[in-house]
Amino acid sequence: MTNNIIDKTPLAYAYPLLIKNLLANSLRQFPDQDVVYGDFKRQTYREMGERIHRLASGLTGLGVKPGDTVAVMDWDSHRYLECFFAIPMMGAVLHTVNIRLSPEQILYTINHAEDDVILVNTEFLPILETIRDRIEPVKKFVLLNDADQPPETSLNIDIEYEALLAASDPRYLFPDFPEDTRATTFYTTGTTGLPKGVYFSHRQLVLHTFGVLAAVAGSGQGHISRDDVYLPITPMFHVHAWGIPYIATVMGLKQIYPGRYMPDHLLRLIQREKVTFSHCVPTILQMLLASPVVDEVDLSHWKVVIGGSALTQTLAQQARARGVDVFTAYGMSETCPILTLAQLKPHMLDWDEERQLDIRCKTGLPVPLVELRVVDEEMKDLPHDGKTPGEVVVRAPWLTQGYLKDPRNSEALWRGGYLHTGDIGVIDKEGYLKITDRLKDVIKTGGEWVSSLELENLILKHPAVEEAAVIGVPDPKWSERPLALVVLKARQEASEADIKTLLQDFAAKGIISKYGVPEHVIFVDVLPKTSIGKLDKKMMREQYTTG
Ligand code: AMP
Numbered sequence: 001m002t003n004n005i006i007d008k009t010p011l012a013y014a015y016p017l018l019i020k021n022l023l024a025n026s027l028r029q030f031p032d033q034d035v036v037y038g039d040f041k042r043q044t045y046r047e048m049g050e051r052i053h054r055l056a057s058g059l060t061g062l063g064v065k066p067g068d069t070v071a072v073m074d075w076d077s078h079r080y081l082e083c084f085f086a087i088p089m090m091g092a093v094l095h096t097v098n099i100r101l102s103p104e105q106i107l108y109t110i111n112h113a114e115d116d117v118i119l120v121n122t123e124f125l126p127i128l129e130t131i132r133d134r135i136e137p138v139k140k141f142v143l144l145n146d147a148d149q150p151p152e153t154s155l156n157i158d159i160e161y162e163a164l165l166a167a168s169d170p171r172y173l174f175p176d177f178p179e180d181t182r183a184t185t186f187y188t189t190g191t192t193g194l195p196k197g198v199y200f201s202h203r204q205l206v207l208h209t210f211g212v213l214a215a216v217a218g219s220g221q222g223h224i225s226r227d228d229v230y231l232p233i234t235p236m237f238h239v240h241a242w243g244i245p246y247i248a249t250v251m252g253l254k255q256i257y258p259g260r261y262m263p264d265h266l267l268r269l270i271q272r273e274k275v276t277f278s279h280c281v282p283t284i285l286q287m288l289l290a291s292p293v294v295d296e297v298d299l300s301h302w303k304v305v306i307g308g309s310a311l312t313q314t315l316a317q318q319a320r321a322r323g324v325d326v327f328t329a330y331g332m333s334e335t336c337p338i339l340t341l342a343q344l345k346p347h348m349l350d351w352d353e354e355r356q357l358d359i360r361c362k363t364g365l366p367v368p369l370v371e372l373r374v375v376d377e378e379m380k381d382l383p384h385d386g387k388t389p390g391e392v393v394v395r396a397p398w399l400t401q402g403y404l405k406d407p408r409n410s411e412a413l414w415r416g417g418y419l420h421t422g423d424i425g426v427i428d429k430e431g432y433l434k435i436t437d438r439l440k441d442v443i444k445t446g447g448e449w450v451s452s453l454e455l456e457n458l459i460l461k462h463p464a465v466e467e468a469a470v471i472g473v474p475d476p477k478w479s480e481r482p483l484a485l486v487v488l489k490a491r492q493e494a495s496e497a498d499i500k501t502l503l504q505d506f507a508a509k510g511i512i513s514k515y516g517v518p519e520h521v522i523f524v525d526v527l528p529k530t531s532i533g534k535l536d537k538k539m540m541r542e543q544y545t546t547g
Helices: 022-027 045-061 076-088 104-113 123-136 161-166 202-216 244-251 262-271 283-289 292-296 315-322 346-349 353-358 408-414 452-459 494-507 537-545
Strands: 034-037 042-045 071-072 091-096 115-120 138-142 182-188 196-201 227-234 254-256 277-280 301-304 326-332 338-341 370-374 390-395 420-425 433-438 444-445 446-451 464-474 479-488 520-523
Touching: 022 045, 022 076, 022 244, 034 045, 034 076, 042 045, 045 161, 071 076, 071 104, 071 123, 076 091, 076 244, 091 104, 104 123, 104 182, 104 196, 115 123, 123 138, 138 161, 161 353, 182 202, 182 353, 196 202, 202 244, 202 338, 227 244, 227 262, 244 254, 254 262, 262 283, 262 292, 277 283, 283 292, 283 301, 301 315, 315 326, 315 464, 315 537, 326 353, 326 446, 346 353, 353 433, 370 420, 408 420, 420 444, 444 464, 444 479, 446 452, 452 464, 452 479, 464 537, 479 537, 494 520
Parallel strands: 034 254, 071 091, 071 115, 091 182, 115 138, 227 254, 227 277, 277 301, 301 326, 479 520
Antiparallel strands: 034 042, 182 196, 326 338, 370 390, 390 420, 420 433, 444 446, 464 479
């Protein structure tokens, strides 16, 4: 290898990729652009910039130093956005606490991340009150309060956020430091074991911002431009709201932070603020489309990226019927998160709606800088034929480099030098990935792999079905057989035979193999879900494996 490392004249500035560099130009170029917090607050980027400086000064006054960890427990708010910038820009680590975990799990994450200061919304005080005595070491608490009156609490609050900002210097000098400095931390919400901490550096968040930006910036299907109005509907505590607040800020978009997610409130915000761009999990989209308010709202200018779980054709169709530009993204907590986006290629824009729908529901094409492979157990690439499934492994500049303080799981995540997603997928001739299962949820029957996601998608085509989950249960002859769990829509009926006939018809057309048709369909009132609303198949297997 020739040594072509560039020379640097001593005065040359090396320019670390820091989060502060994402902000500076936006504040200069779009000072009058709005950031809105539900019904509570409307401020400009100029004010946001000043408040970011005040927050950093205020936190310094509370003793926060570079390398410390500052936790936030809040719904999506303008304050949370300020924390997304100020805390990492000081050289501290932002811990976005998953407030949907149990109090015991929250306690574990706070102690494991070694939080030094906790910013807490009034609504989550009761959680901290119950675990306060076991939080190590003694923390400082900053209150995030929207009410006029301070709340009653036994927690020792050091100061309220607005009071902290009002008393703090609006000129904080954000330092330079190495771009590999840790910026954020949060915990994955797997259904097994303790939560695992993932972490991202400044460099990683900057490159994620620009990698995804390169894929989405533009006009037409699946693209966003300067005129878009952004409303996140995946929580800021979950994988930085998919990193999109950083992208929205770089682009200078009007941003709407909705507080707690309530379907009617979200729809009214979409209407009032003329929102054109969001992202959410399928459950939220389903709730929005089922709300009575939806008929009062024009969704025909709304682009919405769906991720976190598979987008079913039924749901995509419902959204398309209202003119929504709906398409899928794929990623995970470990991957910052975005790996792929299911935008249509230009030649697909002439396709009929049904073929387009198929693409929108795939998991997408890798965004720039993502190397994504589907491999067998020996890490050999599988053919891109749209039907040979294997594990999805990835490389990208923004993948967690390990699990926090957990070398054993870190090495397992990165075995062979690729991050193992634990997802099973296929890649088609056009290069689109489709996730067909989680590795641990995959059903193997008589040596054949059956995709639980595909079966669920097909069961949902029955007009009476509200939700469906398919799990593998042990079988003496076939080793495993699929079992379908179905929730019916209110006041609608369907029998086990109806569901089986539907699937047998798909098997007869060759859409699924005949081994895929379950012998049993169980009707249930609710399906167990994880803290972030995903189907909890581990729990289902435990419940339905016996008998
Ligand atoms: P989390 O780390 O909680 O964000 O969960 C990540 C997991 O969600 C992935 O490993 C996938 O199993 C699943 N997932 C995310 N996006 C999709 C998608 N578009 N389709 C199917 N599964 C998805």
